[in-house]
Amino acid sequence: MPKRVTDKQPPPPVDELPEALPDRAHRMRLPYVWILPAIVIVAGAFVAVHEKLAEGVPIEITFRDADDLEPNKTKISYKAVEIGQVKGIRVSKDRKNVIVEARIHRDARDYLVQDTGFWVVRPRVTGAAITGLGTLVSGAYISVDVGHSSVPARSFTGLEVPPIVTLGLPGREYVLHAKDIGSLSIGSTVFYRHIAAGQVVAYSLDPGGESVTIKVFINSPYDAFVTRETRFWQASGIDMSVDSEGVKLHTESLASILEGGVAFQPIPGAKPSPQSAEDTSFSMYSDIERAMREPESMAQTFVMYFQGSLRGLAVGAPVDLSGIHIGEVKRVSVEYDPVAGDLRFPVEVDIFPQRIHVRSRAGKGVRVRVPDDSDVGGHAMIDSMVAHGMRGELKTGSLLTGQKFVSVDAEQRAPPERVDWDEHPPIFPTASGGLDEIQDSVGSIARKLDQVPFDQLSAHLIATMTTLQETLKSTGQLMRRVDDTIAPQVSAALKEAEDAMKNAKEALSQGAPLQNDLGSTLLELSHAARSVSALADYLERHPEALIRGKPADPK
Amino acid sequence: MTRLVTGRSLGLIVCMRCRATVRAIGEGQSACPRCEAPLFARRPRSLSTSAALVITAAVLYIPANFLPVMHTHEIFSEDDDTIMSGVISLAHQGSWPIALLVFFASIVVPLLKLVALGEILFAISRGRVRHTAQRSRLFRMVEFVGRWSMLDVFALSLLASLVQIPSLATVQIRPGAFAFAGVVVLTLLAAQTFDERLLWDAEARD
Numbered sequence: 140m141p142k143r144v145t146d147k148q149p150p151p152p153v154d155e156l157p158e159a160l161p162d163r164a165h166r167m168r169l170p171y172v173w174i175l176p177a178i179v180i181v182a183g184a185f186v187a188v189h190e191k192l193a194e195g196v197p198i199e200i201t202f203r204d205a206d207d208l209e210p211n212k213t214k215i216s217y218k219a220v221e222i223g224q225v226k227g228i229r230v231s232k233d234r235k236n237v238i239v240e241a242r243i244h245r246d247a248r249d250y251l252v253q254d255t256g257f258w259v260v261r262p263r264v265t266g267a268a269i270t271g272l273g274t275l276v277s278g279a280y281i282s283v284d285v286g287h288s289s290v291p292a293r294s295f296t297g298l299e300v301p302p303i304v305t306l307g308l309p310g311r312e313y314v315l316h317a318k319d320i321g322s323l324s325i326g327s328t329v330f331y332r333h334i335a336a337g338q339v340v341a342y343s344l345d346p347g348g349e350s351v352t353i354k355v356f357i358n359s360p361y362d363a364f365v366t367r368e369t370r371f372w373q374a375s376g377i378d379m380s381v382d383s384e385g386v387k388l389h390t391e392s393l394a395s396i397l398e399g400g401v402a403f404q405p406i407p408g409a410k411p412s413p414q415s416a417e418d419t420s421f422s423m424y425s426d427i428e429r430a431m432r433e434p435e436s437m438a439q440t441f442v443m444y445f446q447g448s449l450r451g452l453a454v455g456a457p458v459d460l461s462g463i464h465i466g467e468v469k470r471v472s473v474e475y476d477p478v479a480g481d482l483r484f485p486v487e488v489d490i491f492p493q494r495i496h497v498r499s500r501a502g503k504g505v506r507v508r509v510p511d512d513s514d515v516g517g518h519a520m521i522d523s524m525v526a527h528g529m530r531g532e533l534k535t536g537s538l539l540t541g542q543k544f545v546s547v548d549a550e551q552r553a554p555p556e557r558v559d560w561d562e563h564p565p566i567f568p569t570a571s572g573g574l575d576e577i578q579d580s581v582g583s584i585a586r587k588l589d590q591v592p593f594d595q596l597s598a599h600l601i602a603t604m605t606t607l608q609e610t611l612k613s614t615g616q617l618m619r620r621v622d623d624t625i626a627p628q629v630s631a632a633l634k635e636a637e638d639a640m641k642n643a644k645e646a647l648s649q650g651a652p653l654q655n656d657l658g659s660t661l662l663e664l665s666h667a668a669r670s671v672s673a674l675a676d677y678l679e680r681h682p683e684a685l686i687r688g689k690p691a692d693p694k
Numbered sequence: 695m696t697r698l699v700t701g702r703s704l705g706l707i708v709c710m711r712c713r714a715t716v717r718a719i720g721e722g723q724s725a726c727p728r729c730e731a732p733l734f735a736r737r738p739r740s741l742s743t744s745a746a747l748v749i750t751a752a753v754l755y756i757p758a759n760f761l762p763v764m765h766t767h768e769i770f771s772e773d774d775d776t777i778m779s780g781v782i783s784l785a786h787q788g789s790w791p792i793a794l795l796v797f798f799a800s801i802v803v804p805l806l807k808l809v810a811l812g813e814i815l816f817a818i819s820r821g822r823v824r825h826t827a828q829r830s831r832l833f834r835m836v837e838f839v840g841r842w843s844m845l846d847v848f849a850l851s852l853l854a855s856l857v858q859i860p861s862l863a864t865v866q867i868r869p870g871a872f873a874f875a876g877v878v879v880l881t882l883l884a885a886q887t888f889d890e891r892l893l894w895d896a897e898a899r900d
Contacts, residue, residue, distance in 0.1 A: 157727045159726070159733045160719075161724055172747065183756070
């Protein structure tokens with residue numbers, strides 16, 4: 140140890156200063172400092188490469204406008220997870236669209252396939268729902284629906300309307316055919332037993348413009364209930380019916396009133412059947428009643444020729460068998476025969492033989508069954524019915540509106556007829572009934588009236604009238620004579636009678652002198668009568684008095 | 695002009711720890727006889743260490759300014775801010791004094807420090823003798839100003855720890871802030887490792 144050097148001493152000359160000690164402990168260290176910039180540069184390079192990679196895949200999306208979009212601000216999200224960002228916006232060369240340049244994170248690059256959809260999420264208010272409210276404060280963002288395709292793509296056309304059903308959603312798509320779209324729109328709800336089970340995804344007019352095809356997406360698990368036995372119908376709006384039970388208001392849901400809807404359900408008594416494959420076609424009926432009818436696959440078309448006016452018979456009018464719909468009017472037209480010069484009005488009707496069950500007494504008991512395949516189109520059954528007097532008839536359903544329908548009923552006394560199966564379509568025999576019948580009878584009455592000999596009758600009538608007139612005239616003369624001669628006498632006689640009566644009345648009235656006299660006279664008369672009676676009495680006891688006179692009083 | 699005598703020319707070393715002046719002994723490492731700290735006439739590899747630190751700081755200066763330092767998440771917006779964008783948004787909000795302060799403290803000063811240190815080191819390595827006094831003054835300025843450079847880092851760390859209201863507003867530190875802190879710390883270290891006496895050695899060599 141060197142001896143301690145203290146500062147208290149005066150500064151010694153340089154040579155007297157203590158010497159430094161050799162130091163073995165502190166070895167020359169490696170110039171490690173230079174590792175620092177190396178590390179930083181390497182790290183920087185790494186970060187730069189990483190950043191470059193993380194910058195993502197450049198893509199371009201074409202939109203109609205760039206409303207609410209902002210470069211370096213607007214996010215691109217998939218299921219609310221950010222997968223990219225808008226980097227730039229420019230107008231396309233033809234100035235019709237805007238092209239949004241964006242970067243998608245590298246780990247989301249698999250999403251960039253041909254059928255991937257991009258749309259801008261903004262607040263949207265529809266009849267049934269309000270969506271995208273969050274974007275009111277956070278600003279719009281671009282949402283992504285990843286496609287199924289495996290073909291990568293880098294430029295896309297943005298969707299102006301968000302897709303109703305995202306591609307990953309479990310469920311199945313089905314195709315509906317209908318005459319018209321009704322009040323449906325994209326996004327309308329599909330109901331299964333009043334549960335919102337899916338949505339209308341798309342609709343299009345069929346080529347030819349005669350019908351529409353509607354695509355619906357049924358969410359899992361409700362898609363399992365779409366089977367061969369399922370019927371779809373329009374559940375739009377309100378279905379109001381008035382019947383003997385009162386007024387019934389039927390609707391699927393409040394939302395369906397606003398924006399329409401489709402409902403589906405199996406037909407009653409349907410057998411469990413396997414789920415229909417994706418994109419199976421179904422008919423969409425206009426209402427539940429139509430939808431739930433027996434399948435109309437076996438429609439048999441007939442032509443009926445009716446006498447008289449078809450006014451009030453509309454296409455779709457029911458063919459009615461004792462109040463049960465067994466078919467409907469398909470077409471009403473006019474046939475003109477230029478040779479004979481007469482008009483005929485063929486009414487084409489569809490009859491659904493399956494709605495009529497055949498009761499057979501084969502073997503034990505009674506079996507009811509639907510006409511089977513052996514009886515194609517129910518020919519045998521209809522033949523039998525016609526043979527038993529079944530005739531088509533035009534009837535008025537409502538006197539108020541004049542709506543007519545075709546009634547098929549057994550007609551008593553119907554002349555035997557048969558269905559002409561050779562014609563195409565076969566002709567179903569008809570009977571004129573109801574109003575026509577009344578018209579006929581009125582006609583026959585008129586005809587009979589026609590036959591009455593009104594000319595002769597009137598001649599006779601005139602003669603009779605003349606005679607009658609003469610008779611009346613003489614009667615008049617007679618009457619006048621009676622007036623002139625007899626009447627005054629009669630009146631004089633009557634007047635006299637009246638005077639007599641008046642006298643009598645006066646004489647008999649209370650207090651009249653005659654009355655008094657009469658009273659006293661009667662009194663005296665009664666006295667006289669009493670005296671006579673006493674005399675008679677006396678004479679009875681003393682008859683001798685008549686001769687001798689009355690003896691003196693013994694007294 | 696009187697000749698300036700340096701300790702080294704007289705064979706003397708001052709201990710950097712206890713400031714004892716001792717006589718140097720030939721080659722090899724030596725230690726202070728009083729405090730036993732390593733003795734050196736000039737800080738060993740001062741120049742190269744400083745140069746390494748300055749270069750590292752210069753490299754870090756790039757991400758410090760181009761990477762976002764802060765991520766603010768408010769209910770209405772979400773933003774990544776670099777130092778410059780922060781300055782611009784401050785200026786837009788009308789806080790001109792603060793914008794200027796941040797601009798100088800965070801952008802100009804670190805840059806000037808790097809440039810100044812770089813120039814000093816370069817001049818020494820080239821043995822330039824002119825303007826040594828200015829360089830010395832410059833170095834003193836760098837040393838003085840260095841402690842203020844952490845202002846931004848402090849502000850950021852305060853913000854990030856205070857503004858943490860999830861779903862309403864949060865502030866998060868982004869890599870740029872680390873790079874910036876790195877720049878500040880490294881320039882401080884570079885200034886510290888730099889042995890100011892080297893400035894005058896070239897003059898002495900003449």
